[in-house]
Ligand SMILES: Nc1nc2c(ncn2[C@@H]2O[C@H](COP(=O)(O)OP(=O)(O)OP(=O)(O)O)[C@@H](O)[C@H]2O)c(=O)[nH]1
């Protein structure tokens with residue numbers, strides 16, 4: 001039995017899932033993790049740049065322990081990212097949707113490097129287009145385009161991609177979002193169909209990628225994002241479990257632990 005198989009077997013027994021939360025500095029990684037963990041409003045809204053990393057653990061229904069490794073995204077820290085790649089079960093890549101220039105340049109480059117990592121091959125990737133509460137936020141379709149995700153498919157990087165949208169209040173819509181109003185409203189009512197069951201059974205040998213618009217401030221979109229991630233990660237590690245108990249929602253959170261380390 002290979003080492004990977006041994007590790008997988010152990011993880012399955014322990015129901016441990018390791019999730020790397022990566023992205024450029026100021027993207028909103030720590031805010032997202034705090035929102036997911038249900039921290040109080042003051043803690044969610046008052047973050048400081050992460051100097052090293054912080055591990056937060058969510059226990060989801062079914063006893064699955066999701067360890068979120070929130071790692072600092074400042075340029076000086078990025079060379080340390082690879083120290084955490086080993087035994088990763090899922091990646092959350094966060095972008096600040098109000099910074100199209102950074103998404104197209106720095107973020108796209110870092111993401112491309114990440115996806116070419118052999119140790120992360122086949123690891124599910126959730127891309128969060130964050131800060132959708134702000135008027136300056138680009139629509140998720142533009143974020144996806146700027147990141148160059150489609151090119152990974154064309155280049156044969158074997159990805160399955162789905163994109164979802166959230167319905168932004170009309171008063172807060174950017175001109176671009178307003179143009180997409182009809183499509184956006186339709187998608188918002190079909191969240192559950194964003195990743196059909198068929199898709200899950202076809203993922204062997206490929207990397208599932210999902211692009212989700214969210215606001216860590218309001219929490220909008222995050223529950224659905226976690227839901228997708230949980231299903232992908234668990235399906236990958238524990239493929240014999242049923243999907244019935246994987247539907248995550250805040251009520252599925254049973255406990256949490258915290259551990260921080262500065263580099
Ligand atoms: N308006 C708005 N601001 C946000 C949102 N998420 C995060 N922010 C703000 O963006 C800034 C950066 O957030 P962090 O969560 O610290 O960013 P980070 O990605 O962890 O940054 P590093 O730790 O430096 O890598 C903070 O001022 C947050 O309050 C959001 O959804 N909406």
Ligand SMILES: [Mg+2]
Pocket residue numbers: 029030031047048049050070071072073
């Ligand atoms: Mg941080």
